[in-house]
Amino acid sequence: MTQVPMGAVPKKGEEKLKIRKRSNQSIWKQMKKNYAAYLFLLPKLVLFTLFVAIPVLWAFVLSFQEYKIFGSEFAGLQNYITVFQSAAFMAALKNTLLFTIVTVPFGVITALIGASMIFALGKVSQSFFRSAFYLPTVTSMVIIAMVWRWMYNYDFGLFNYILGWFGVDPINWLGQSSTALWALIIMQCLIPFGVGIIMYLASMGSISNALYEAAKIDGAGSLKQWWHITVPLLKPTTLYLVLLSTIGSFQVFTQIIMMTGGGPGNATETLVHLIYKTGFRDFEFGLAAAQSVVLFVIILIFSVIQFRVLRHDE
């Protein structure tokens, strides 16, 4: 059985083949045949329906309403018009895009490089670095944000302390519009992308050694092997990680609420923080739902583009 790397995308021909096969049997017959599998899936399906599918659909419905506690009113496209006319939304979109465009490539590339370096080590060292890089992933972002807030502290933060060694004046990292968003971007970039490293390591293990041996015979050095064999064969994993981290970056929230509150001014306002404020501070749930739908569409567009650019074609 061919081992398909995690996150692999089926080839076009395979897709067609599967669809044709499915059409020969009714879905009901298939379900009957594989009833045990569906039974195992049922709890997850119920939870998904209750806590994901229904709320998402409800948010879509809500986006066409002026929300009132006791009886909402149909508002047509008014919430969407408000979203696109809002300077705050546009500022948040701009900040979120900048955050995503910088942090996603940085995170994925460093994860790839990190995983490649770890993969070359012995098993004990691999286990150690795998755990070390995965640790931030299981640490609450609230805790990480608190630590970074301290590191950015003007008076006794780590960064200004280090700058002081070189005679550089301290920087008000989170207090100036010119530095606040970049401070958050730097923070995001310097938190190791643990999931990426783990997934790359898993995928690297499934690349056939014969390819490297053949390349060696052909005279390819380590770097050439990495560039021409490892990187292309990890493309499905890269696609998955890029999609995953793009969605995560568009939804950046905890750092914002813990470290800047969107300020100074609107310098660090992001889309999810704005949605949160619109919903739970202003209680304009219809407008917040419309903002969420717009964010969903933006993420969808980005995902489709990434999917098309990075998909694993023949």
Place this chain on the structure above:
Amino acid sequence: MSKMFRKSVLTVASVGLAAGVLAGCSSEAEETGSAEEFEGTITIWDGPRWPDKDDNKFHWLEQKIAEYEEANEGIEIEMVQVPWAEMGDKLGVAIAGKGWPDIAPVDISGSAVSIDHIEQGVVEPLDAYIDDEAKKDFYENALDAYTYDGKLYGIPNSITLHTMLLNLDLFEEAGVTPPENGKWTYDEFLSAAKELTFDRDDDGKTDVYGFSTYIMPGYYEAWPFFYKNGGSPLNEDMTEFTFDDPETVQAIQDLADLKLTENAAPETHGGNDVGGTFQAWANEEQRTVAMQPWATWAIGAAQGAYPTNFMVAEYPAGDAEEAKTIGGVGGWTMFHQDGDANKKAAVADFMQFISTTDEQVTMAQNYGVFPARISAAEKDPFAENPEMARAMEMSEQVVMLPRHPEWRKIDEAIQTELQLVFNGEKTAEQAMADAKVVVDGLLE
């Protein structure tokens, strides 16, 4: 309090209530219900207050619940402990999901519950349970804070205000005389702030700054400075933004210039770090700022957890020649009840049970707030606490924030612009002109 006594209080209250509503129509009397006839659970949310010997900060309400349940068989009161920092968000979520408690400690003009909620019926009016005679025992501004469209939407239990806290050790170290009786002009304050900014060890770096505060939506420590020349954010009928008048613009620029041109405030002045700002004044390890404005809770903190040699002073008076401060009112609010008139009566009864004169005296003495009841204030709860007594004198200077349904958005529009003034990115004039565009849009 004995069970029999509690029952009799309930009975008297019910009779009084019945008498009070006789003037009204009979259907209204039916709607009022009877607390005695209710059996069931009442849910109340509260935040941590002062600790007992076991460091339990909910002991006061737990004790009151036990007393009430003992006196009222069949009524169970369930308390949900909520950190104050999360109270607004949790209530917001609860309101959105129609899962609100029966009672919560909120200011109806605050961030969790708004006038818009009152208009939508989320908060219950209490006029049927508190007659005009009972209302006379509350300070007018306390009642005003819970009154909308002529109806009372909460029982005020405390008044807070903002004061200036002066570290007297740093005044002494810098050889600066504190203001006599805590009263001063802005020029005197500015002069003190400059003198209090000094390099203790001659290493070329400033060790102590004269003043600092922070700017964040929903926080108003700095705002009395902006009122010093007679300004206010909105005009009287709340149709126009007025923080852009030249006097207020000057007042805002004055406070920002403490850092930007006078170097009498640290770089973090006007930032958004509430905890860090307080630590700079109160923490024994730091004490890098001599003067800061805080709400009255900080007086208790400076007398307890952060023992400091300090005095309470007024905000400096500006061109208006009168010191001003921003006040707030705390109290208990009843959330929407579905039809059960008896439950409503029981909820109102319990709210009154924890808002008596004695309870407000207890609260004042232990929790660093001023009573909302005149009778409680007359019991002189701060006889042995001159700093709180001094702060209480300032209640005459209190101005309340505008009570506009869109206040949270207006506040954010102003405060985000103020942040840019304090970090030097905009002048006060530019910032308030920009804020005016947004605020006038909201007022329309």
